[in-house]
């Protein structure tokens with residue numbers, strides 16, 4: 001069955017997604033409708049991306065019977081609301097990261113997806129990045145030995161606007177949920193759930209974190225250092241030190257096109273992959289495959305994986321004391 005897609009929330013990432021969509025097979029996926037809170041914005045977006053249907057309210061898109069799956073690209077605080085409304089309307093959902101602000105929200109969303117027997121997945125596009133796939137395969141093959149330590153950072157200098165998605169606590173802003181999720185995702189992908197964590201954070205005057213570092217501790221003294229900041233452009237590189245070699249995933253590692261392996265004897269190997277645009281089309285293709293399979297859950301980034309990751313984010317937030325106003 002061909003999937004007819006709709007987008008809710010026409011901001012920055014929705015634009016990237018729509019541009020990338022052309023690389024997902026047109027026999028399998030079609031972007032048919034978009035919704036914004038503003039009809040003019042929806043019309044302009046639809047014209048820009050050659051999309052037939054556009055709406056000035058999200059509710060109109062949720063009620064469109066000609067849409068099978070929704071990509072939800074709104075601020076973090078609203079993911080649960082629109083996902084649940086879409087699932088209850090019988091639609092499948094690909095929801096931007098973090099899919100939920102906390103584990104309790106995500107459990108509710110999963111209950112609704114199971115009740116309605118529809119597909120739900122978190123849009124953690126780095127999971128499909130070809131460099132990530134190669135590095136993961138290499139590490140899991142055991143050829144480089146076990147991981148001894150690893151680190152990844154993600155930082156950029158954000159313009160301070162207290163009302164913006166990044167700084168507004170009502171929208172579940174802050175560095176951790178917006179970009180810290182990526183290094184924590186990498187630690188989870190490589191090493192699983194940590195035994196313990198230690199944290200350090202700095203806060204904005206609005207009450208959200210602007211910089212957070214997390215040390216994740218695993219068995220055999222293995223450590224993963226995850227850092228994120230809205231205060232500075234950082235290298236945004238991932239380094240994984242294994243017993244027999246060191247891997248560096250080059251900037252920006254979460255959307256990498258190349259990586260380097262340095263072996264213990266000093267030999268260096270450079271690897272690169274081909275990526276069209278940003279690579280969001282990979283998750284679109286994956287949704288098509290999973291929706292049309294007998295077990296309509298992702299086997300690449302499952303709901304169990306999303307639960308574990310939001311559980312780690314919850315632990316970090318508890319340690320740094322980041323509670324959003326709507327959680328109090």
Ligand SMILES: NC(=O)c1ccc[n+]([C@@H]2O[C@H](COP(=O)([O-])OP(=O)(O)OC[C@H]3O[C@@H](n4cnc5c(N)ncnc54)[C@H](OP(=O)(O)O)[C@@H]3O)[C@@H](O)[C@H]2O)c1
Nearest residue numbers: 009010011012013014036037073074075076096097098165
């Ligand atoms: N930016 C990135 O590179 C990136 C990368 C990966 C994932 N993401 C994720 O994608 C989601 C959206 O991020 P974004 O960067 O696209 O944000 P954005 O540019 O601020 O766009 C978010 C859109 O959400 C809608 N919205 C609904 N209620 C809103 C409210 N109260 N305040 C502001 N906007 C509201 C707006 O669309 P309408 O005006 O059309 O209704 C807005 O344009 C987040 O979950 C983020 O973590 C972003």
